[in-house]
Every structure is written in structure tokens, then in C-alpha cells.
Amino acid sequence: MLQPKLKSKVRCTDLDIGEVSKVVLDPLSHEISHIVVSMNGNGERQVAMGHVQAVTEDLVQLGAPSHDILALPPFKREDYVTTHEVEISHLEDNIHVTPGEVLVPLPDLEKNVKRRTFFMNFTHVIGFLIGLPIAFPILRFLMKPMYADFDNQWLNVGNVSQIKKEDVGVQFEYKKKVKEVYMPEYEVEKNVWVVRATPELLEKVYQGKDEEFRDAKGKVLWTNKKEIPYIAFSGKCPHLGCAYKWRNHKALGPVFLCPCHLSIYSAGGNVLDGPAPRGLDALPLRVSAGGEVEIIDMEFKAGTKAQVRIV
Numbered sequence: 001m002l003q004p005k006l007k008s009k010v011r012c013t014d015l016d017i018g019e020v021s022k023v024v025l026d027p028l029s030h031e032i033s034h035i036v037v038s039m040n041g042n043g044e045r046q047v048a049m050g051h052v053q054a055v056t057e058d059l060v061q062l063g064a065p066s067h068d069i070l071a072l073p074p075f076k077r078e079d080y081v082t083t084h085e086v087e088i089s090h091l092e093d094n095i096h097v098t099p100g101e102v103l104v105p106l107p108d109l110e111k112n113v114k115r116r117t118f119f120m121n122f123t124h125v126i127g128f129l130i131g132l133p134i135a136f137p138i139l140r141f142l143m144k145p146m147y148a149d150f151d152n153q154w155l156n157v158g159n160v161s162q163i164k165k166e167d168v169g170v171q172f173e174y175k176k177k178v179k180e181v182y183m184p185e186y187e188v189e190k191n192v193w194v195v196r197a198t199p200e201l202l203e204k205v206y207q208g209k210d211e212e213f214r215d216a217k218g219k220v221l222w223t224n225k226k227e228i229p230y231i232a233f234s235g236k237c238p239h240l241g242c243a244y245k246w247r248n249h250k251a252l253g254p255v256f257l258c259p260c261h262l263s264i265y266s267a268g269g270n271v272l273d274g275p276a277p278r279g280l281d282a283l284p285l286r287v288s289a290g291g292e293v294e295i296i297d298m299e300f301k302a303g304t305k306a307q308v309r310i311v
């Protein structure tokens, strides 16, 4: 008997029911054990070769009525693999249908995917646990720079002799060495605004209380005393981080003015107008006997009401 061909018509004893869409091979005998019939829109059925009475070039004649074939369970493609996926030697000597449409049943062990996945995952977990003591010190070494503490060193930014008037913002420029993770050290140009405040302005800024600065663990790093007449503000606008200037405003007089979105701050750093969510960020400041001004360079998250340190 000829081998059933793909696309051949399949005829029952009463009517044509569809066409051959796949063939299933017995992997041991290399014989076609089943044909898969595409049932004219009613899904696919797997029909044993025992039902096949005759095969011609373009027709497979079955010895059963159509309702018997329709009653067979639907074909489950996931229980099979193509002969491209498994190696079967000398297959082409016996089978002459179009390659790629010849299926063989999936071994039972392969069907039990959940069990296999469990054992695979189990093996990965054991491997991970064995490797952890070796990997941990390496990971800790590599990640340490990313979680380094903030740099709290004091930086000299200039001398108070640069300030000629009280309650006026004076820009102090300085350079800072920066070391980021694994990059080589480099220098950035930064600035702070320093104000020599009158007692009235000091009272507005401190409202009778010293200002404390704390490290990440909550320990007090430094306290700006309310009677020290110098105040330093970070050079970044708390709205979105632009550089602001000391300017004369038509209505408000001398103010800190940020050109980006027109936030306006008083000499004491309070918001007078614009979208800024908080006042200017004061920095730890100390002044030596010779008038040298030192600050701890800190940066805070822009756009938030609360002050969150990021550098």
C-alpha cells in the first residue's frame, strides 16, 4: 500500500471528512502508525492506520463511517515532536512524506514537565548555595563603592572678606574632587551662596533654634549655631536643580532668583514666589579665625518638599 501523503483527501465510508494534515511515526519500526485528519473545521483527529483501507496518490480511504472518526478524541499536538527535533536514523529510507510534518510521540518522561522543572530548579538552588560563600566576598567588594557613605569632608570655599554687605547673596566658587564607583577621580566646579546676615535675618532663618546636620545613621555631624552671622546655601535650586542668581526684583527688591521657572527666594532662603517646593538648602558652615569659609558640600533631591540628601 502507498504511504498516505500530506494534503490527501480523507474519505469515510459515507463521505469525505477532510485531509491529511500530519502523519505520526512509530519511532521503533519507522512505519506510519497514524494519520492526523484535519476535519473540515471540526479540529483534528488522530486515526490509526488500522482504519485505512486504501491509499492512492491523493486519497486515503477509511473503513469507518464519519461519525466514528468524529467521535475520536481531538488530536493533542503538544504530545508530539517533529522528526526534526529528535534524531531518527535512516528515516528517509522508509518515510516519503514532506519533512517537518512527520511526528513522533513525546516520551512520557518529557510530558512530565513539572517534575523535570522541579528537579532543574532544585539543582540550581543547590548550585547557588554551594557558590554563595565564594561569590559573596567578591560581590561585597564590587558593590561597596556604590553604597559608600556620603563625603562629609570640609571644603574651603573662600574668605569672608569677599562679602562687602550684609543680607546680600555672594557667590563662592570652588572645585571638588569626585570619585564615582570605578571611574578615575575628577574635579568639578561648584558654587555656594554665602550671606552675612543681620541679627534680624538670623532670627528669621533660625527662629531661635540652631540647625543640626545628621549623617545617614542619624548622628549629628555639625550644628550651625544661630548666633553665627554667616549662612551658606547650596548653589542648586530646590525646584529642579538649576543655578540661581542674586538679583534685584522690581517689586521684591534684592532676592535669589532662579531663571529656569522663576522661583524667588529671600536672602534667608525662604520661598517668596514660583514653583519651588521648599526653601534654599542651607549647608554646614564654619568660619576660621582668619575668616576662611568652609562648608560640607551636600546635594539634595530636587522637586521634593522634604529635604533628601543624595550627595
Ligand code: FES
Residues within 6 Å of the ligand: 237, 238, 239, 240, 241, 242, 258, 259, 260, 261, 262, 263, 274, 275, 276
Ligand atoms: S529649577 Fe529653579 S525654578 Fe525651576
